[in-house]
Amino acid sequence: MLAPLEDTSDxxxxxxxxxxxxxxxxxxxTRLAGLVRKNKSTQRKISILNEIPTQIQLSAKNEEDLKKFLDAYEPPKGFxxxxxxIGCPSPHLIRKGLGCALIKRVSKVKRMVELVKEKGYSCTIKMRLGLNEYEKRKKAYLNIIKEVDADYFIIHARHGAEHYEKPADYEALKECVATGKNIIANGDIDIKEKVEYLKKIGCKGVMIGRAAVSNPNIFxxxxxxxxxxxxxxxxxxxLKxxxxxxxxxxxxxxxxxxxxxxxxxxxxxxxxxxxNELNIQG
Ligand SMILES: Cc1cc2nc3c(=O)[nH]c(=O)nc-3n(C[C@H](O)[C@H](O)[C@H](O)COP(=O)(O)O)c2cc1C
Known part of the structure; x- marks a missing residue:
């Protein structure tokens, strides 16, 4: 899967x-609030103009707005x-209770996923391993994976206070897989050995961001x-x-x-x- 990438994955x-x-x-x-206000530049971000399988990624927390958006949405062919x-680490979003701040809001996320599914659409989650080191240690992310009925969970294997310096923590994905839910791995994936390892531990797929912009043929x-x-x-x-x-x-x-x-x-x-170097155990 190609990752959602701001100002890039058009x-x-x-x-x-x-x-x-x-x-x-x-x-x-894309911010749901902007879509509901019918802001033109926000609407442009979710335009799907081809038949390529594409999910719309929303930053959302307001159920009423979500209902309004879903009622008005006319899905194009590729959708x-x-x-x-629920993984963006931007302080600006976190202050608004969005991004990583939603990882512990199990009932809210559960309800939002239900609203999407009631419309007959597939619904998935992209998340990190908690807002910060503390949340990661508490394993709050496992609650949302267990409780929410999303079709799959894409896990960027870092917490929200981590940047890209430290390698993604693929070991943490094992417990995510153990929930029995469909787990898609994300973070630093660029070589076959990593894909094979992630497959071996039970991940159902991989999502690639930066390495795909450098080399769109990586898939x-x-x-x-x-x-x-x-x-x-x-x-x-x-390719260029x-x-x-x-x-x-x-x-x-x-x-x-x-x-x-x-x-x-x-x-x-x-x-x-x-x-990063391959940083995985057996
Ligand atoms: C330039 C850039 C823009 C990004 N924009 C988004 C975004 O809009 N939504 C999102 O969920 N993640 C976004 N991310 C995070 C990526 O989707 C991905 O989770 C992260 O880069 C780790 O994957 P990678 O190591 O394969 O790049 C962005 C990352 C980068 C580098």
């Missing part, structure tokens, strides 16, 4: 990654569900056998050309805003960013 990047092996994509996080972001590469991967010579110039074509196609739809293009093109083909 229709063009989603289509490029889908063409190169991503099975599922997500819009960037295949709603994803709630195809990681689906190959290990021996075949070593032989792949990714053609970054061709393909991306530029798609960016042109969606330029008007992005309100002629080049920020998505700029963000993708400055990373595409770059040597990958954090890409």
């Amino acid at each position: 229709n063009a990047l989603r289509e490029l990654c889908y063409n190169h092996g991503a099975d599922q994509t997500f819009t960037e996080m 295949n569900g709603i994803n709630f972001n 195809n590469e990681l689906k190959q056998e290990k021996s075949e991967i070593d032989e792949i010579q990714t053609d970054y110039e061709k 050309e393909e991306y530029e074509e798609l960016a042109k196609k969606y330029f008007e739809a992005n309100n002629k805003n080049t920020k998505y293009q700029d963000n993708v093109l400055k990373r595409l083909g770059q040597k990958q960013i954090s890409l």
Whole structure:
């Protein structure tokens, strides 16, 4: 899966990654409050203009607003569900009771997921391992996984006070898997060994963010056998050309805003960013 990436995962990047092996994509996080106010630039963030499997990622906590949005929403062809972001570590969102602050709000999240499912849509959650180290130690994240009836839970294996320096904690995913729910792993995934390990511990899939912007063909590469991967010579110039074509196609739809293009093109083909050493046990 291609991760939701603010100012980055627009229709063009989603289509490029889908063409190169991503099975599922997500819009960037969008505030429900802005959608309900019918703010044009907010609405643009959730536009799905192709038939690529795409979930809309919402930052939401108000059930009335959610009902209003769902009642008015006319799903386009590519739409295949709603994803709630309960993992964003931005202090601005946390102060409003959104992002990571929602990880302990089990009944609220449960109800929001029910509202989406009542509409017949798939509903998924993207989260971290708690707001901070303390919440992670208390394992509050397991309550939400156990209690909420989401189709799958994407776990960015860090807590909300962690940046990217320390590697993602894949060990914590084992207990998430032990709940019996569908767990999708996220954080620092860039090589086949990590995917194989995550599969071995029972994760149902992986989500890739930064490494996919550097190399949108990573999805195809990681689906190959290990021996075949070593032989792949990714053609970054061709990927750039393909991306530029798609960016042109969606330029008007992005309100002629080049920020998505700029963000993708400055990373595409770059040597990958954090890409920590493999830090897993057996
Ligand atoms: C530029 C950027 C923008 C992001 N925007 C979002 C977002 O809108 N919604 C979200 O859930 N996560 C967002 N994230 C987090 C990623 O989806 C992902 O969880 C994180 O980068 C870890 O995955 P990775 O190591 O594969 O990049 C963003 C990350 C980056 C680097």
